[in-house]
Amino acid sequence: METIKKLIKQYFSGFAFFYSTLRHRLFIAFLISFTFGLLDGLGLAMFLPLLKLAGGDNELTPSEAGDYGHFISWFNEIGIFFTIETILFLLVFFFFLKGVFKFFAHFYFVKVQQFFVAQLRLNLSKALKDFSYKKFISLDVGRIQNTLTGEIGRVSTAVQSYYKSFEQMILVLVYAGFAISIDFRFASMALAGGALSNLAYRSIFSRTKSASYEVSTQGNLFQNRIIQFINNFKYLKASGSSELFYKQIKESVFFLERLQVHIGKLRATLFASKEPLIIAVMAVVIILQIRVFEASLAPILISLLFFYRALGAFMMVQNQWNTYLGVSGSLRNTTELLTDLKKGQEKLKEGKVPEHIPFIKLDNVSFSFKAKDWILQNLNLTINQNETIAIVGESGSGKSTLINIICGLLKPSQGKVLLESKDLGQTNLKDFQRRIGYITQEPVIFNDTVFNNITLWQDPTPENMARFRAALQEASIEEFVNSLPAKEKHLLENSGANLSGGQKQRISIARELYKKVQLLVLDEATSALDSQTERIIQENIDSLKGRYTVVIVAHRLSTVKNANRIVVLNKGLIEDVGTFEELMRRTPRFRKMVELQEL
Numbered sequence: 249m250e251t252i253k254k255l256i257k258q259y260f261s262g263f264a265f266f267y268s269t270l271r272h273r274l275f276i277a278f279l280i281s282f283t284f285g286l287l288d289g290l291g292l293a294m295f296l297p298l299l300k301l302a303g304g305d306n307e308l309t310p311s312e313a314g315d316y317g318h319f320i321s322w323f324n325e326i327g328i329f330f331t332i333e334t335i336l337f338l339l340v341f342f343f344f345l346k347g348v349f350k351f352f353a354h355f356y357f358v359k360v361q362q363f364f365v366a367q368l369r370l371n372l373s374k375a376l377k378d379f380s381y382k383k384f385i386s387l388d389v390g391r392i393q394n395t396l397t398g399e400i401g402r403v404s405t406a407v408q409s410y411y412k413s414f415e416q417m418i419l420v421l422v423y424a425g426f427a428i429s430i431d432f433r434f435a436s437m438a439l440a441g442g443a444l445s446n447l448a449y450r451s452i453f454s455r456t457k458s459a460s461y462e463v464s465t466q467g468n469l470f471q472n473r474i475i476q477f478i479n480n481f482k483y484l485k486a487s488g489s490s491e492l493f494y495k496q497i498k499e500s501v502f503f504l505e506r507l508q509v510h511i512g513k514l515r516a517t518l519f520a521s522k523e524p525l526i527i528a529v530m531a532v533v534i535i536l537q538i539r540v541f542e543a544s545l546a547p548i549l550i551s552l553l554f555f556y557r558a559l560g561a562f563m564m565v566q567n568q569w570n571t572y573l574g575v576s577g578s579l580r581n582t583t584e585l586l587t588d589l590k591k592g593q594e595k596l597k598e599g600k601v602p603e604h605i606p607f608i609k610l611d612n613v614s615f616s617f618k619a620k621d622w623i624l625q626n627l628n629l630t631i632n633q634n635e636t637i638a639i640v641g642e643s644g645s646g647k648s649t650l651i652n653i654i655c656g657l658l659k660p661s662q663g664k665v666l667l668e669s670k671d672l673g674q675t676n677l678k679d680f681q682r683r684i685g686y687i688t689q690e691p692v693i694f695n696d697t698v699f700n701n702i703t704l705w706q707d708p709t710p711e712n713m714a715r716f717r718a719a720l721q722e723a724s725i726e727e728f729v730n731s732l733p734a735k736e737k738h739l740l741e742n743s744g745a746n747l748s749g750g751q752k753q754r755i756s757i758a759r760e761l762y763k764k765v766q767l768l769v770l771d772e773a774t775s776a777l778d779s780q781t782e783r784i785i786q787e788n789i790d791s792l793k794g795r796y797t798v799v800i801v802a803h804r805l806s807t808v809k810n811a812n813r814i815v816v817l818n819k820g821l822i823e824d825v826g827t828f829e830e831l832m833r834r835t836p837r838f839r840k841m842v843e844l845q846e847l
């Protein structure tokens with residue numbers, strides 16, 4: 249029982265995975281393969297009467313045909329008699345039909361494979377889209393990237409080889425059926441021999457499988473290192489550390505090479521030894537058949553023809569199966585990523601977000617990444633509509649975390665964020681986030697035109713153009729865009745590598761101003777700018793005062809002087825809230841921060 253369970257698991261774990269996506273398509277594939285094999289078998293079977301008639305007879309009768317006489321009786325009953333002409337006609341007819349089915353088998357396979365890959369790509373991308381930010385922080389970027397790009401190719405091969413081994417297995421069964429009906433004893437002996445010889449390959453299969461999973465794991469690592477190499481290229485160059493990093497990459501590359509060569513060696517062994525082994529089995533069976541059982545050679549020859557076909561198909565099964573095992577690690581890797589992504593899905597609530605939000609209230613909000621390791625504790629704060637609130641505090645005091653909670657990127661571990669009286673956790677978060685402008689210290693630039701970067705792929709209608717122009721002006725970037733060779737159609741390549749830090753930041757700001765937002769969140773948004781540009785943008789942001797709700801985090805306290813209220817955060821606790829003057833008067837920590845900056 250245990251062995252059967254193990255066998256089912258070994259051969260059908262992939263089946264469940266493919267079936268979950270392909271469903272009825274697998275059965276259609278089964279039918280096509282079966283018909284294909286049947287037609288081929290019938291065509292080949294015509295060689296036997298042909299051989300018999302080679303003696304000079306005009307027509308073959310059931311009694312002359314021996315073991316397969318019943319076939320001939322069936323045909324006789326429907327009025328077909330076996331003369332040379334009918335035999336040849338049937339031969340051509342069966343092979344012709346087989347050709348038609350061959351076309352369908354190939355074509356259908358490509359359709360199924362592409363369907364599978366497209367579904368997998370979509371499922372993974374969709375799961376990534378709805379993945380929670382909190383979970384995303386601890387996810388390996390290399391793994392996501394490798395799986396969604398490189399591994400998909402290997403999964404595609406896995407579908408192909410699984411499908412092909414399935415298809416060929418059906419052919420083996422059909423051919424074996426024919427062989428058995430022509431010469432039962434010979435066929436049974438040959439089948440038993442073939443099955444026994446197959447045991448020799450079990451260790452090759454299991455070694456291939458484990459090497460394959462290792463390839464996926466190492467592939468993720470390699471991809472991860474490459475991404476880090478690209479992301480930190482400038483630093484690695486400037487600090488002369490690229491050589492050290494290259495060493496890491498080299499290690500991964502060599503490891504992958506060794507693994508693939510190992511898999512290749514296993515495949516070569518399988519490939520090369522299969523035929524001689526099976527031929528040896530056949531030779532033994534033929535000797536037994538002729539010397540021990542004193543059987544005649546003619547049915548053996550046709551049976552052998554089927555065996556040769558069955559053998560070809562069987563070798564294909566084994567090769568395809570080994571290929572499947574060689575990439576099955578990717579299947580496992582991809583399924584695991586999909587499961588991980590599905591586990592971290594953000595559950596979107598249906599609740600409507602109010603059109604106007606008179607205030608956002610943090611109601612006793614605490615937050616921790618790990619249990620009891622509080623990063624924010626018991627925060628109470630009301631942010632009124634169109635108020636400008638600044639958050640200040642030492643590095644690590646929790647400012648960015650607080651902002652992420654207000655934006656719904658992170659959920660409070662305790663307490664609630666209320667939009668007026670509605671719990672943010674119970675509303676349609678995406679709808680709320682569409683009304684938020686979010687700008688951080690790292691500007692976000694897409695590899696696209698200036699226009700698309702700011703409008704996020706809107707059509708350039710006159711109305712949108714006017715809005716676009718206004719956003720450029722408000723972010724003090726209009727002059728720069730006009731100076732570009734293709735103006736707003738200028739391509740910002742490589743995440744804006746050809747722009748200055750300040751230009752990138754102003755484009756990010758323009759994007760948020762283009763969007764019709766109710767809440768503008770700035771986390772160190774202007775820290776990368778020189779004081780003059782910062783002042784201009786600050787003036788622009790100040791001019792938004794009273795029109796938007798603004799939550800701003802800034803180290804430079806001069807930029808938050810004009811805020812309606814300033815929140816002083818200290819180690820995850822709100823120490824005080826008040827205007828600049830109030831805090832200068834009563835909060836020593838704040839006074840000290842200002843004094844330090846005035847030095």
Ligand SMILES: Nc1ncnc2c1ncn2[C@@H]1O[C@H](COP(=O)(O)OP(=O)(O)OP(=O)(O)O)[C@@H](O)[C@H]1O
Nearest residue numbers: 385617618623641642643644645646647648649650
């Ligand atoms: N993914 C994470 N897992 C565990 N702890 C984290 C994670 N992200 C941040 N923290 C911790 O949370 C605390 C608050 O971080 P946060 O980024 O909110 O600080 P900040 O006030 O914005 O600092 P800065 O001024 O340097 O930007 C820090 O102690 C940080 O180490």
Ligand SMILES: [Mg+2]
Nearest residue numbers: 647648649771
């Ligand atoms: Mg921060």
